Amino acid sequence: xxxxxxxxxxxxxxxxxxxxxxxxxxxxxxxxxxxxxxxxxxxxxxxxxxxxxxxxxxxxxxxxxxxxxxxxxxxxxxxxxxxxxxxxxxxxxxxxxxxxxxxxxxxxxxxxxxxxxxxxxxxxxxxxxxxxxxxxxxxxxxxxxxxxxxxxxxxxxxxxxxxxxxxxxxxxxxxxxxxxxxxxxxxxxxxxxxxxxxxxxxxxxxxxxxxxxxxxxxxxxxxxxxxxxxxxxxxxxxxxxxxxxxxxxxx
Amino acid sequence: xxxxxxxxxxxxxxxxxxxxxxxxxxxxxxxxxxxxxxxxxxxxxxxxxxxxxxxxxxxxxxxxxxxxxxxxxxxxxxxxxxxxxxxxxxxxxxxxxxxxxxxxxxxxxxxxxxxxxxxxxxxxxxxxxxxxxxxxxxxxxxxxxxxxxxxxxxxxxxxx
Numbered sequence: 001x002x003x004x005x006x007x008x009x010x011x012x013x014x015x016x017x018x019x020x021x022x023x024x025x026x027x028x029x030x031x032x033x034x035x036x037x038x039x040x041x042x043x044x045x046x047x048x049x050x051x052x053x054x055x056x057x058x059x060x061x062x063x064x065x066x067x068x069x070x071x072x073x074x075x076x077x078x079x080x081x082x083x084x085x086x087x088x089x090x091x092x093x094x095x096x097x098x099x100x101x102x103x104x105x106x107x108x109x110x111x112x113x114x115x116x117x118x119x120x121x122x123x124x125x126x127x128x129x130x131x132x133x134x135x136x137x138x139x140x141x142x143x144x145x146x147x148x149x150x151x152x153x154x155x156x157x158x159x160x161x162x163x164x165x166x167x168x169x170x171x172x173x174x175x176x177x178x179x180x181x182x183x184x185x186x187x188x189x190x191x192x193x194x195x196x197x198x199x200x201x202x203x204x205x206x207x208x209x210x211x212x213x214x215x216x217x218x219x220x221x222x223x224x225x226x227x228x229x230x231x232x233x234x235x236x237x238x239x240x241x242x243x244x245x246x247x248x249x250x251x
Numbered sequence: 252x253x254x255x256x257x258x259x260x261x262x263x264x265x266x267x268x269x270x271x272x273x274x275x276x277x278x279x280x281x282x283x284x285x286x287x288x289x290x291x292x293x294x295x296x297x298x299x300x301x302x303x304x305x306x307x308x309x310x311x312x313x314x315x316x317x318x319x320x321x322x323x324x325x326x327x328x329x330x331x332x333x334x335x336x337x338x339x340x341x342x343x344x345x346x347x348x349x350x351x352x353x354x355x356x357x358x359x360x361x362x363x364x365x366x367x368x369x370x371x372x373x374x375x376x377x378x379x380x381x382x383x384x385x386x387x388x389x390x391x392x393x394x395x396x397x398x399x400x401x402x403x404x405x406x407x408x409x410x411x
Binding site: 019020021024027073074075076077078079080081083084086087088091111112116117120121122123124125126127128130131132190193194195198199201203204206207208210211214236239240243244247 | 259260263264266267268269270271272273274275276277278281293330331332334335338339341342343345347348350351354355357358359362387391392394395398399406407409410411
């Protein structure tokens with residue numbers, strides 16, 4: 001029971017860190033506990049969470065753990081694969097050792113290479129600039145600004161700089177590079193600056209927070225929405241500084 | 252000609268969905284679904300807005316709803332939660348231009364002293380801010396709706 005409880009605590013913590021919405025986390029974890037004949041009670045929050053694994057017939061026999069949620073980047077892969085694993089455990093009734101092995105395999109599976117992601121994100125900004133009506137100069141400028149700022153963001157994150165500060169600096173650098181569009185014309189600069197920071201928008205956190213709130217997980221839902229809002233304010237502040245600089249240059 | 256423009260926008264939207272989606276590390280099996288969902292959602296929005304001249308709020312709500320449905324259908328096919336598919340696909344529809352105009356109007360509001368000019372920029376700030384928040388809420392709400400309508404399907408998408 002202790003072993004399963006400890007793995008389940010890690011399972012739930014990784015799911016929270018990956019940006020999965022709470023009802024899915026709760027359903028998946030309870031499904032696994034049920035497969036082994038236990039009952040699971042959860043208390044979720046963004047920083048720490050607690051689980052109590054009880055004997056289905058006698059709740060006085062239980063395992064309790066309070067665990068810190070690891071600081072990890074959003075991973076939709078973990079969301080999908082861990083959820084799938086819960087059904088596999090439920091349907092196949094696999095031994096705990098096998099569940100642990102599969103769990104470890106999923107959480108240690110590599111992410112996409114940094115080079116590929118930065119290139120694809122830059123290409124996506126290039127495409128978004130087209131959708132916003134940018135010309136080829138604006139699109140190229142946005143490509144370069146995303147490529148540079150994305151790598152800067154990874155560097156700052158590795159140096160353990162505060163997350164909101166990372167977003168502010170990244171947004172500032174991205175938009176400053178995009179302002180080079182003024183050498184072509186005002187419209188080019190406007191579209192380039194607008195598009196350059198949009199890859200920083202925290203879409204997953206915002207939508208997970210909204211789903212949580214709508215499903216009654218108001219505390220964690222609001223925490224997520226507040227986090228996403230702070231993230232967006234940092235992004236807007238970077239853009240604000242760039243636009244203020246531009247404003248004074250032109251006045 | 253307009254269909255070609257709409258189609259090219261939808262193609263670019265699918266590139267945006269893929270590129271921004273990769274930042275959130277989606278599973279490999281879901282990538283094609285993300286691209287298709289991004290394409291179909293943007294195709295609907297661009298058709299409604301550019302061809303039928305329908306308001307951006309309604310267009311965003313309808314296309315987000317379609318994306319939510321695509322999330323369920325493709326999720327069932329790839330054994331992936333719907334959110335994993337439709338969240339990256341929604342990203343091309345972020346109201347970036349309205350957000351930019353809000354900030355720009357705010358800066359102008361602070362920098363001008365004349366009350367008449369301040370009023371113009373305040374109105375611009377408020378309008379663009381309402382559009383930004385409105386579109387964001389409609390995109391999120393529209394995409395979540397199918398999950399609440401088909402709860403049973405949404406809850407068992409990852410089951411083999």
